[in-house]
Amino acid sequence: MDKKILLIGRNPSVLTNLASALINEGFVVKATSVIEQASQDFNAIDFDVVAFGRGVDAATNTMLKASFLSQNPAILFVDGLAPVISLLVKQIKLAIAGKSVAEKVITSFSYEQTAPLRINVSTRIDCQLTIDLYQLDAIHTTQQKTIVSKFIKAGNHIFPVDAFPDLTSTINFLVAEANNLDLAILQLQ
Known part of the structure; x- marks a missing residue:
């Protein structure tokens, strides 16, 4: 059905x-x-x-x-x-x-507006991690750029991003995805 x-x-x-x-x-x-x-x-x-x-x-x-x-x-x-x-x-x-909170792979996801920008991710298990930047303009046209794509071990990780794209779009989101099992989304301020 x-x-x-x-x-x-x-x-x-x-x-x-x-x-x-x-x-x-x-x-x-x-x-x-x-x-x-x-x-x-x-x-x-x-x-x-x-x-x-x-x-x-x-x-x-x-x-x-x-x-x-x-x-x-x-x-x-x-x-x-x-x-x-x-x-x-x-x-x-x-x-x-049916993915429950108990099954979450990404246990924390944040960023620090430093030079360079730092993305912090913690995972419960080893996984393939992808972090993308989605940028939307006023009419919701979306641009996507992959910032991180790598296999990581369980634990805490910091990813400095030296060449971070211009954030002059109307709305900007960082999105972490682990093994196609979990998704975490942050709006950049």
Whole structure:
């Protein structure tokens, strides 16, 4: 049976593009930008996952989750961490795969704005680590650059980045991915 996903967000173009990407992955998708009415317009019993965009404020997010849980206690939630379609697809697929917090590979992920910029990552197991920079402009066109791609041992790691790209884009995210099992996302300030 195909997994059914409800997308809730403020940006119609992101919703449309994400829905298309998920449909291409074999999911059944509904989407709404009428956020405050989502739990009245849709019943969580009809879905496996409800995914929220970053434009859904914390209070509305909490209210909707409570309402959806009362409709379907088994519903899964995904809080979109970045308006990047490929990352949102990965987040949703990880949620459906049932990756729990106890199974997290990346135990900490941070950066220090020093010269050079330092990226700090801790992992629970040996893994293939990829750290990418995603840069979005005002119309959500995305540029991606790989900063780190290497096999690392479990533990704490520091990656100095001498030739860090210009951060004049509207929104910039650092994304760490381990073994296609875990994803950590930081917005650069």
